[in-house]
Amino acid sequence: MLERFGIGKTEGWLLLVIALICLFLSLTTDTFATLVNICDILNYSSVNIIFAAGLLVVLVAGGIDISFAVGASVVQYLAVSLLIWMGGGNWALGFALAIVIGFGLGALNAALIYHFRIISIIVTIATFNLFFGLLMFFTSGVSIYDLPDWLSRRVILFEHETSVGWAEITLPVLVMAVVVFATWLLLRRLTVGRQLFAMGDNTEGARRLGINLGAMHYLAYGWLGGCAGLAGLMQAHYAQEVVPNALYGRELEVLAAVVLGGARLGGGRGTLLGAILGLMLISITQNGLNLLGISPYAFRMIVGFIILVAISLSGERMGLLSIGRRHVKAAGASR
Amino acid sequence: MNSLVSTFLNPKGGKSASGASPLGEIGGLLAVLAALVIGLSLTAPHFLSAATFTSIAFQLPELGLLTLAMLIPLLSGGLNLAITFSANLSGLVLAWVLKAGGGADAGLLVFLVGVMAAIAVGALIGLVMGLVVAYIGAHPILVSLAMMIFLRGLGEFITRGGDVAGFPPYVVALGQGTLLGIPVPLIILIAAILLWMLILNRTRLGFSIYMLGSNLEATRYSGVNTGRALTMVYVLSGIMCSIAGIVMLARFNSVRVGHGESYVLITVLACFLGRVDPFGGFGRVVPVAISLVILQVIGSGLNLLGTNQHLATALWGATLILVMVIRALWSRLRLDFLFRRR
Amino acid sequence: MSPQRMETARVDALAAPLPELLRLEHVSKRFGGVQALDDVAFDIRQGEVVCLAGENGCGKSTLIKVISGVHPPEPGATIFFDGRPVHDLSPARARSLGIQVIWQDLALFPEMSVAENIAFERNLGGRPHLVHYDAMRKEAARILERLGVRIDLDKHVRELSIAQRQLVAIARALVADARLVFMDEPTASLSRAETEALLAIVRRLSGEGISVVFVSHRLAEVLDVASRVTVLRDGRLVGTFPAAGMTQAKLTELMTGRTFDHSVRPPAEMTTPPVIGVEALSRAGEYEDISFEVHAGEILGLTGRLGAGRTELALTLFGMTQPDSGRIVMNGRELQLRSNRDAIDAGIAYVSEDRLSLGLVQPQSIASNTTVAVLDRLVDRLGLLSPSRHRVLVDEWIGRLKVKIGHANDPVSTLSGGNQQRIVLAKWLATGPKFLILDCPTVGVDVGARAGIFEIVSELAKAGMAILLISDEIPEVYFNADRILHMRDGRIVESFVPSQTTIERMERAIHA
Structure with a gap:
């Protein structure tokens, strides 16, 4: 029944847990269930959801990437510096630059993974350090505070005054919605997206059907790169500054959330809804801990614990399944 | 020259069929090291000094111990991304025991208890990861990643992001002192290398790790308890992390969560440079150890040449890519050659 | 289509041969030093069912790969399709001609629905376009109906039985307007009833004018659908024989080249x-x-x-x-x-049927594979593995089973199939x-x-x-x-x- 709306087992569980947490927080705090707070969560989560949508594409295609967050920092810095050098620029130019540079960084990963057959985790550990090292070296860790006017001016799409303050929906939310829609279109509605799934599901089968695996690699990592570029731009807009190490470490949070949402390492399985719910679960937990006055230092520990438990539980089903599968495969391959 | 290049670039180590003999392999790496030392002493006038070598001898161990912690999971076809934070956390445990036992006045017995507790915690962290990987069948990348996030959070929660310092003087002596002119941490590293060689070459567990690294199911069908062996892989890794954590504590006389975070890359790099097969099953301790010295010499050289620390990070990344790319090209070339010759 | 009508169709075919669909002549293929195919000929008529028989490694798969465009044959080969010569056989070209191969591993996508697996062809093609799930479902339903089978179109393929997966693979081949379908050991893992159902489908296809090449070494089950049997041995053509009058014993003799x-x-x-x-x-x-x-x-x-x-x-x-x-x-x-x-x-010892992935740890050395099951016997007083005992044991078993090896440290994968199997036996015999x-x-x-x-x-x-x-x-x-x-x-x-x-x-x- 629920499956008709794309709500599988994982998504169902996540919805339930999120609902319970929301209920608990609404009852124990005054501030959680207010429009202001909900808009805050949405504004804050936008950047991560853009990352998550991109990362999902790579996971579905059977790869992994941990370089995207520092890649986004590189994009931020390069794009903003270029825009300043060009005398300011505008939104259109900003978006274009962010996507193009981001795509380029993703394509570098794709090239190394596809043409030289290096495992994706190794490639992206290397590019992670390459990107971050070069960024910190050339910027000397110096932030850019003096952004072009159009970039630092807040774009408010919706506002509403309440008794506790202004509730606002800002530009990142719109960009997030567009990215999510585009990714949904790619993965569910476009033929190339289905080819991506096919490659992650059964690479040899995809090859035999004549799917262009090289192009699929560039598409997947390039898509993540493009998303990361947009996320970087939005983060700079949201924070109104460019700090070279602001996004350092974000990749783990996002990766964990997407896996929490049911995406499988090794490809072929994963939904956009699951990824978003996984991310929302973490954002809401963080928000709740904050409102409850729990030390921000405890936050990572609790999130890490949740992920560890979730992997162990979901791993059990998948683990047994994969052992069963291995037997089928072995029996099939024997003759 | 050809043998030297091939030693360095062959994708799979430790296989006589792939050309180079184990001795030639080690010889090749030593030649690279020698070339490097000569090159650096010509370009950086201060390189060939006692000070440089002392600094290398003191810096090498923590990286080396962490590399050993990375090596065994890699051999088993997995990965342990949580090595640095496991080390940090073990360090914290030792620090906590020392603090509880009198801070700067803590006795040697307290220290020993602390070391035991630190190693126990490292083993426990490894045990949890190992059980999840071996019996639940979750992906090692995910498990170690989740563990890494958890440990970092836990460490930051305990320390509130700050340093823990103020240990008895003999702890510092352990980290910065020498025994018979050899830095103590270096002695610990050498002992650890010997221990790893013993485990990998001379025990049933080590034999099983190589076998299951190539094919887990076939190894299980041969009657090896692969679940237990795979669990032990991560337990051993965790124990080696805690030894690294203890050495780090002693060298800096403090513990900070996040210290050595960038080492993960260098440990992976050292393993691959030492011809560990990225898919598991092949790789030996000695070549990895020599690769480690090569990397440390490069690092110190860059340092002497006044290279920025971040540039060094980028260079490590680039080196890893370069090594893997050249290896891929080299194996393709060799294949072509073999086919044409037939 | 009833069996009786099929029977008459086959009789007619014998009386007045159907037009030829594919003819191969002088096909050879070398891989490195191995002559996988040596001057092989093969032909099939429209709507005909031919059995391609031979032992493992006789060149069956290579021949299929040549016909489906995966491997180009050595120069000198001639290929006619519909009476016209074909020179540039690539996988895409073969598919456009209507040549489809159902590999033994089926090459399906387990995480996708039955409908999408069957109609995946619609997701291919040069320019990206929208996926029409409804059209895919309709097409899949149409094909399954044509095959006369019912499978839930929305199920994931991973939830299906092997026999159902087989049907999905056949249905996928038919989507692409197949004219010639290769089935690689399709009955290997099917039960009797499932095999019967599959053969009925083959008859149906043949009745529709689709040619089918059945790769199998068990004649009994294809005897009543196939008209001819082509036998390969060691990469060479032994001959093509009428199915009528063929017995399993005779076929075994032809495949192995030895009389039992x-x-x-x-x-x-x-x-x-x-x-x-x-x-x-x-x-x-x-x-x-x-x-x-x-x-x-x-x-x-x-x-x-x-x-x-x-x-x-x-x-x-x-x-x-x-x-x-x-x-x-x-x-x-x-x-x-x-x-x-x-x-x-x-x-108790068990020599697995799957030597490649369960019997031996292929990339590891001959020595390690010989002793992996008896590690406990190799330890010295300190509990450490003794290299000398290891060597002695390996030498002993390699000698006793007369295994031909280069060096005991070579990967076991470098040995021939027979010598690999001797290593498997050595491993188990060492356990007593x-x-x-x-x-x-x-x-x-x-x-x-x-x-x-x-x-x-x-x-x-x-x-x-x-x-x-x-x-x-x-x-x-x-x-x-x-x-x-x-x-x-x-x-x-x-x-x-x-x-x-x-x-x-x-x-x-x-x-x-």
């Missing part, structure tokens, strides 16, 4: 007590109510189709799975096997087993090397070992076992004594 003139094992009075006894062993969904005994020095044959539960039974005897009910008794003592380590300790299970021990072993393997097996029996020989090659069990059990759909249905029956009678009983 050697005698069966002499009847033996089993006076020794049984080494192992199985009593009413059952495991849900795998096998049911299995009882037998194997005496010291006896070779018990176990045959039946793949999927009859043979390997599943063997895995239980080896402790890899646990039975739901029943007993395993060894030398009078009941065994509780929790893992294969218990089985090995009890003196009393009961040896051989699961299809000659898969991927050259014809010449098979006799060598069975010489060893016979020696072991003479030395008093109890042996269970599992095989789907009837001649193999007929000529090498003392007694043969026939397993079908998880049960033992018959038993034979080779000295009291003929191979033809056995084949009829098993394949009928």
Whole structure:
């Protein structure tokens, strides 16, 4: 029944847990269930959801990437510096630059993974350090505070005054919605997206059907790169500054959330809804801990614990399944 | 020259069929090291000094111990991304025991208890990861990643992001002192290398790790308890992390969560440079150890040449890519050659 | 389409040949130093069903890959399709001609729905476009109806049985307007009923004018659908023969190039007590109510189709799975096997049918593979592995089984199939087993090397070992076992004594 709306087992569980947490927080705090707070969560989560949508594409295609967050920092810095050098620029130019540079960084990963057959985790550990090292070296860790006017001016799409303050929906939310829609279109509605799934599901089968695996690699990592570029731009807009190490470490949070949402390492399985719910679960937990006055230092520990438990539980089903599968495969391959 | 290049670039180590003999392999790496030392002493006038070598001898161990912690999971076809934070956390445990036992006045017995507790915690962290990987069948990348996030959070929660310092003087002596002119941490590293060689070459567990690294199911069908062996892989890794954590504590006389975070890359790099097969099953301790010295010499050289620390990070990344790319090209070339010759 | 009409269609075909669809001549293919195909010819007419037979490694797969454009043939080959020469055969070109291959591993996408798997062709093509799920469903439904089968279109392929997956793969081939379909060992893992259903579908396709090449070495099941049999051996064409009048024995002779003139094992009075006894062993969904005994020095044959539960039974005897009910008794003592380590300790060894991924750790050395099961015996007083003991043990077994190797440290994958199988035997014999299970021990072993393997097996029996020989090659069990059990759909249905029956009678009983 629920499956008709794309709500599988994982998504169902996540919805339930999120609902319970929301209920608990609404009852124990005054501030959680207010429009202001909900808009805050949405504004804050936008950047991560853009990352998550991109990362999902790579996971579905059977790869992994941990370089995207520092890649986004590189994009931020390069794009903003270029825009300043060009005398300011505008939104259109900003978006274009962010996507193009981001795509380029993703394509570098794709090239190394596809043409030289290096495992994706190794490639992206290397590019992670390459990107971050070069960024910190050339910027000397110096932030850019003096952004072009159009970039630092807040774009408010919706506002509403309440008794506790202004509730606002800002530009990142719109960009997030567009990215999510585009990714949904790619993965569910476009033929190339289905080819991506096919490659992650059964690479040899995809090859035999004549799917262009090289192009699929560039598409997947390039898509993540493009998303990361947009996320970087939005983060700079949201924070109104460019700090070279602001996004350092974000990749783990996002990766964990997407896996929490049911995406499988090794490809072929994963939904956009699951990824978003996984991310929302973490954002809401963080928000709740904050409102409850729990030390921000405890936050990572609790999130890490949740992920560890979730992997162990979901791993059990998948683990047994994969052992069963291995037997089928072995029996099939024997003759 | 050809043998030297091939030693360095062959994708799979430790296989006589792939050309180079184990001795030639080690010889090749030593030649690279020698070339490097000569090159650096010509370009950086201060390189060939006692000070440089002392600094290398003191810096090498923590990286080396962490590399050993990375090596065994890699051999088993997995990965342990949580090595640095496991080390940090073990360090914290030792620090906590020392603090509880009198801070700067803590006795040697307290220290020993602390070391035991630190190693126990490292083993426990490894045990949890190992059980999840071996019996639940979750992906090692995910498990170690989740563990890494958890440990970092836990460490930051305990320390509130700050340093823990103020240990008895003999702890510092352990980290910065020498025994018979050899830095103590270096002695610990050498002992650890010997221990790893013993485990990998001379025990049933080590034999099983190589076998299951190539094919887990076939190894299980041969009657090896692969679940237990795979669990032990991560337990051993965790124990080696805690030894690294203890050495780090002693060298800096403090513990900070996040210290050595960038080492993960260098440990992976050292393993691959030492011809560990990225898919598991092949790789030996000695070549990895020599690769480690090569990397440390490069690092110190860059340092002497006044290279920025971040540039060094980028260079490590680039080196890893370069090594893997050249290896891929080299194996393709060799294949072509073999086919044409037939 | 009724069978009667098909029958007349075939008679007509013989009277007035249907137009030729594909003709290959002088096809050769080399891989490195290996001559995979040597001047092979092949042809098929429209709507015809041809059986392509040969042992493993005879060049069947290479021939299919040449025809489907995966491997270009060596210069000098000529290929005619529809009477016109084809020069640039690529996978895409082959597909556009209507050549489809259903590989044995099926190449499906387990995480996708049945509908999408069948109609995946619609997701291919140059320019990205929208996916039309409704159109895919309709097309999939249409094809499944044409095949006369019902499968839930929304199920994931991973949830399907092997037989259903097979049907999905066939349906996918038909979506692309197939004119020539290759089926690589399609019945290998099907039950009898499923095989019958598949053959009915093949008849249907043939009736629609689609040509089918059945790759199989079991003639009985394709005899009534195929009109001709093409036999390959060692990359060469043995010949193409009319299916009528062909027998399994004759086909085996053609495939192996040897007449099976050697005698069966002499009847033996089993006076020794049984080494192992199985009593009413059952495991849900795998096998049911299995009882037998194997005496010291006896070779018990176990045959039946793949999927009859043979390997599943063997895995239980080896402790890899646990039975739901029943007993395993060894030398009078009941065994509780929790893992294969218990089985090995009890003196049971298992040579897997899947040497490539279960029998040997392929990339590792010959030496390691020989000793992996007896590590406990290699330790010295300190509990450490002793390199000298290791070397002695490896040398001993390589010598005893006369394995031809270069160096004991070479990867085991560098050995030939026959020598690899000797290493597997060495590994298990080193454990000192009393009961040896051989699961299809000659898969991927050259014809010449098979006799060598069975010489060893016979020696072991003479030395008093109890042996269970599992095989789907009837001649193999007929000529090498003392007694043969026939397993079908998880049960033992018959038993034979080779000295009291003929191979033809056995084949009829098993394949009928």
